[in-house]
Amino acid sequence: MKKNITIYDIAKEAGVSPATVSRILTGATAVSPAKRERVMELIEKYHFRPNALARALTVTQSHLIGMLVADSGNPYYISVFTAIENEAFKRGYATLMMNTHSTPSFEIAMLTKLRELQPDAIIVCGGRIDLEQPDPAFISLLSSVRESTRLIAGSRCPMPGVPGIAIDHRASMELAMKHLMGLGHREIGFIYTGIPYYGTQQRLARFREIIQERQLPFREEWLIHVPAYDAASGRLGAEKLLQCQRLPSAILGMNDMVSAGILRELNHRGVKVPEDISVIGFDDTFVSSITSPELTSVSYDYQLFASMLLDAALYTGPIDALPSDQLVPVFITERNSCRRV
Amino acid sequence: MKKNITIYDIAKEAGVSPATVSRILTGATAVSPAKRERVMELIEKYHFRPNALARALTVTQSHLIGMLVADSGNPYYISVFTAIENEAFKRGYATLMMNTHSTPSFEIAMLTKLRELQPDAIIVCGGRIDLEQPDPAFISLLSSVRESTRLIAGSRCPMPGVPGIAIDHRASMELAMKHLMGLGHREIGFIYTGIPYYGTQQRLARFREIIQERQLPFREEWLIHVPAYDAASGRLGAEKLLQCQRLPSAILGMNDMVSAGILRELNHRGVKVPEDISVIGFDDTFVSSITSPELTSVSYDYQLFASMLLDAALYTGPIDALPSDQLVPVFITERNSCRRV
């Protein structure tokens, strides 16, 4: 086991120096056709591939991208991760993904571990970096990491030297509201998750603003707080919703999972969607097409998002030349959970 | 940028040799308390962490686990990957995941790339390794990889020297059928995906066997073939189902996504589940709790699965001492998609 053949073995058998083999592998300089051929044959014969770790050590580039995601069970992060993994592979990079389960101590442990592996960049998606009041210990670690490794946030990021690329959450709320208003809805509720992440807050803030701006009739009971970004929370939220004195004609869920839960619970209680009430979601993950009815949801172009993140991650110029806050545009995908009133 | 501090920098500033710093880091030998303290302080001060790549090079152990999965958008693989990532982290390993999109050329390219990164083991989940007739080019690459890297299949594996750990697909079908029969069903259909993966075939084979053994009334039209493991295929399958001369009283979907599609389509066509027909799924991913009605599904203990895979991956003894085919036990999680008849 672990009897890896090396560039030396190839060189010896071909009767050339290791340097020549390396040159053939990297294609840096010309080598004579005769030797090239001889070496290539041996490479094929042994299925030889250079040790990427050793290479990384000399060229000080690992061609690894680290990712720290808050919850790899959440369809949103799955979409993001899958898109990044794709795009990175296309560009010749491998992806190291670690899942923090939104746990502060894991965030620190995993970032530490991730850094040891010398990725060329680390993309932090979700978690405390997006908090209104970030954890000082985490921030301190981040800024130390930033000294040696390019750091990118998949959200807005308050740290200098750490470009943030975020979904345009304000626009997403606008779009959802416009869509509903376009269908004639004026009484709209929102089942939201209130962890003080920036994105979340933005959605909530914009929701209230629009209610104001458009002078929509509104009742505080239509603004329902739930603990998590999952289906159970959606069900809980829907349960609370049904206790309202008066029902809104449409309800927004914080994300697809929450909205899926809402649909589930409403259905369970005999409330028909979209006949009795319209429901809309955010993120447009694969969840939106398996709910019943299928969920209208605010969408993002995950490939574009991934591509923006990687552009920033792999950008080699001075860090200040990178825009520090970019937004990913949003659009809406209509399915069957909203109706005209 | 990339001004990484090294063990040398620490050593110089502490007035000791690099070897001493290394010994403190690894805890291999005793070093005098005075020096230890001095060095530790500097390590804290600079947030120093040793370069894992360099370390891997000398100890010929990367503490990396490679994973090749067939489709990272499929909830089953997400569950598997998440479980492995978790368990690996607990054991001090990082995970490199690559997604082949079930594309043969990607399988080869990604396995090649993965191997370059010198993971201590590679776990191959799904894809051509599980085919009845595996692709010779892929097999040849696999057996070359096996020379230097421990290789584990997350399915049954026909290759010698590659232990396979698989869900017990035969038992899963048995369980699903027993459950339905226990509820009084005798007319049972199966919407299955017919790609000739071993697992798939096992489920189908067992299905037919049970029909025989139990002398269940059966019509060929109840065995419906669909192209993929997704919700669209489920809908397609349900559509075909409704064209049957006579409907079965229960229907199995190939996995949760297919079953979710079935539920969707039946609902759409006004067929009530479970009143008119019972539906059951496989894999018990998070999908089964967001469908309506919630889906009864055959479950696996993903943590156990991950743990078995890692035990095999990290096992350092002779390869022949490893059992070559282990099965992951299955159980059933009841929800609301089946009823007594």
Place this chain on the structure above:
DNA sequence: TTGCCGTTTGCAAACGTTTATGCGAAACGC
């Protein structure tokens, strides 16, 4: 003081690459 033993420590080689440097030979211009 000497010798011995056990602990702590430094030196240097090794892991598998890439790449700067320089050298010999071939090719060129005259």
Place this chain on the structure above:
DNA sequence: GCGTTTCGCATAAACGTTTGCAAACGGCAA
């Protein structure tokens, strides 16, 4: 035919660790 340029290639140093070996050190018994 002779300098001069070009080309192909080998040598060796470097990347940042770990670790075998041997030397230094300190304590203690003789």
